[in-house]
Amino acid sequence: MPDQRKDNAEETLSAFAVEPSHDKATLDFYLKQHPELANELIDLSLELEMADPTEEDVFDTDSAIVNTAWAAFIAGGATYAPITAASFTREVAHSLGIKSSALMGLRDKKVEIQSLPIAFSTRLSRALATSVERLVEYLAGPQAMPVGASFKSDAKPEQKSKISIEQLLAECGHTPEQIANILRED
Template sequence: MTSVPTEEEVLDGFAVEPNHDDATIRRYLLAYPQYAESLIDLSRELSREIPEDGPLSDREIARIDLAVRRYAERPAFTQPTVGQCRAAAKELGVPRQVVTAILECKVAVETISRFAREKLAAQFDATVDGMIAAISGPPTSASRSYKADGQPSVGEKVSFERVLREAGVAEDVIADLVAKED
């Protein structure tokens, strides 16, 4: 199954090309006509002359300060609300138990596609890196507490695909969520 790269992947690929000449832009436009407008915008941005030693304008400084403040104000990750978990499950097209398994660190983070990580972080109003750090720890079960006869042990993490299958997610949804890799 060949998947079409996302707009972000195509733009990233174009940005790292050694040359952004007419031949390169033409090749990308022919291969990805659906992203033509974004490719042309990026091409113009990359070819724009930028003075290297000139001081920043007041407007540029204000925009940078605003971006830094917004980034600094956004927490890396806070425990999502029930509403955010519900919205994340709906966004991914999965039962809430999948989101719960991820939040309880029961899913091996490296098996979660970049697409799914980005969607979850957006729903949780968190950075992707902050969310990954939060869900990379040992498995927990904050919502459940039972008396045990023996010593508690940490369960082994499972793959994202396995959690999706065990939750009864449709095969086409699994394919979409797992196939959209880095």
């Protein structure tokens, strides 16, 4: 079993090495996918950052092992784009049957993730072209502060408590019937 674990680690590190960019977002993505390889990934990232760009590639990108690692990584779900504020479009709101203001509340992470029904989370993740796991991870983050909030206040703006999805939809003007339909379990 240890040999298989070592092979998987080598495949993952090789896949990271052939990434076109080794920026923070790429490193964070690999760290979330493979937390057991945190030290190795960080070390490799630093090595790649310090490498002389005039030198030849350290890794043989024509290597069968590198190509196999890359294919395995892609097959493992690496095709999802990260969720960003720009992911929350009018089309996403329309596909869910919610008002744009409600979608903006989700975008700004105002909702308690425990209040999201599984079916709604699944529909939202599909509309955002991501996995439910990544959606939950995104929504669990700290709330986004309104742009310029600190400039419009004499005191430091404070984070509000997160609210339930039902409360968000009601505050955005959805009727109880609409809320029941939006949050229905398929």
